[in-house]
Amino acid sequence: MTTSTVTATLRLGTRGSELARTQSQAVADAITAATGAPVELVPIVTEGDRSPAAIAQLGGTGVFVAAIRRALLEGTVDLAVHSYKDLPTAAEPGLTIAAVPRREDPRDALVARDGLTLGELPPGSKVGTGAPRRVAQLRALGLGLDVVPIRGNVDTRMGRVRGVGEPGDLDAVVLARAGLTRLGRLGAITETLDPLQVLPAPAQGALAVECRTGDARTRELIGRLEDASARACVAAERSTLAALEAGCSAPVAAYAEVAEGEHGPELFLRASVTAIDGSDAVRGSVSGPLADAAALGRALADELLDRGAAELMAVRS
Ligand SMILES: NCc1[nH]cc(CCC(=O)O)c1CC(=O)O
Numbered sequence: 001m002t003t004s005t006v007t008a009t010l011r012l013g014t015r016g017s018e019l020a021r022t023q024s025q026a027v028a029d030a031i032t033a034a035t036g037a038p039v040e041l042v043p044i045v046t047e048g049d050r051s052p053a054a055i056a057q058l059g060g061t062g063v064f065v066a067a068i069r070r071a072l073l074e075g076t077v078d079l080a081v082h083s084y085k086d087l088p089t090a091a092e093p094g095l096t097i098a099a100v101p102r103r104e105d106p107r108d109a110l111v112a113r114d115g116l117t118l119g120e121l122p123p124g125s126k127v128g129t130g131a132p133r134r135v136a137q138l139r140a141l142g143l144g145l146d147v148v149p150i151r152g153n154v155d156t157r158m159g160r161v162r163g164v165g166e167p168g169d170l171d172a173v174v175l176a177r178a179g180l181t182r183l184g185r186l187g188a189i190t191e192t193l194d195p196l197q198v199l200p201a202p203a204q205g206a207l208a209v210e211c212r213t214g215d216a217r218t219r220e221l222i223g224r225l226e227d228a229s230a231r232a233c234v235a236a237e238r239s240t241l242a243a244l245e246a247g248c249s250a251p252v253a254a255y256a257e258v259a260e261g262e263h264g265p266e267l268f269l270r271a272s273v274t275a276i277d278g279s280d281a282v283r284g285s286v287s288g289p290l291a292d293a294a295a296l297g298r299a300l301a302d303e304l305l306d307r308g309a310a311e312l313m314a315v316r317s
Helices: 018-035 054-059 063-073 131-141 154-159 177-180 216-223 228-243 290-306 309-313
Strands: 010-014 038-042 079-082 096-099 108-112 126-129 146-148 170-176 205-210 252-261 264-274 281-288
Touching: 010 018, 010 063, 018 038, 018 079, 018 154, 018 177, 018 205, 018 216, 063 079, 063 096, 063 205, 096 216, 108 177, 131 146, 131 252, 131 264, 131 281, 154 170, 170 177, 205 216, 228 252, 228 264, 228 290, 252 290, 264 290, 264 309, 281 290, 281 309, 290 309
Parallel strands: 010 038, 010 079, 126 146, 126 170
Antiparallel strands: 079 205, 096 205, 108 170, 252 264, 264 281
């Protein structure tokens, strides 16, 4: 007799980084708790893990996503958990995002020396961040901060803050609060940044749980983790990004929230495009029904394009 379909173990392919393993394990535990199905983590070593040069050459997190998707399509694993903001906006043929679980706080966070907030950092302070979106928005605040490009995992980046770790060559770094939450490092945060000042990246703080489109059993098991609000918010934010024809390396921010409107729950979507040198920005917002998430994102992108977003994205630092 074959293994019963109820108890067959699901194989979850994960990268080896601490953040990837932690969020994969959390989703594995949630699936088991909700369905009784056992889930085992299968480490996938990618070119990016072997050679940091490959990441730079092949483009950011794209290498990791590609390797994990190949394992899914080849059937080596049954599901994968991605940081949603790292996924390209184009769908992957043969694969489906079967669940968007409840989202972590999507805001950015400051980890600064001596407990300082952004406004308390003196002019000339060195603030590290890799994302062009953060670089542009930090420069646009006009605080005279010296924004320094940095790479590496969460611990490496935090370690560069004076008084927090070695080499301690920076006054502060800006990271996603969600990553710090998942790693149990919330205590290091000195300020959670107000979206009025630094608007988060599209889909930041959300996870995408992916499987083969034809794998009905896995889809159904994963589907138990679905959060309709998170799905709608991410759809609105990512459709803004797609309609701006911008990638994850563009200085584009988008953040949707669900708020109680006159006729029930409504999406409130904000987005911004900021010149990388911080010299100018366009910001806007729209609201409407959750069912119109993708259309709301496109409408906001069109408005920002009318107001000069393409020209701002073309500015070089
Ligand atoms: N590309 C980096 C990345 N991708 C996902 C997270 C964690 C937060 C999240 O899930 O959005 C991070 C780290 C960061 O931005 O500080």
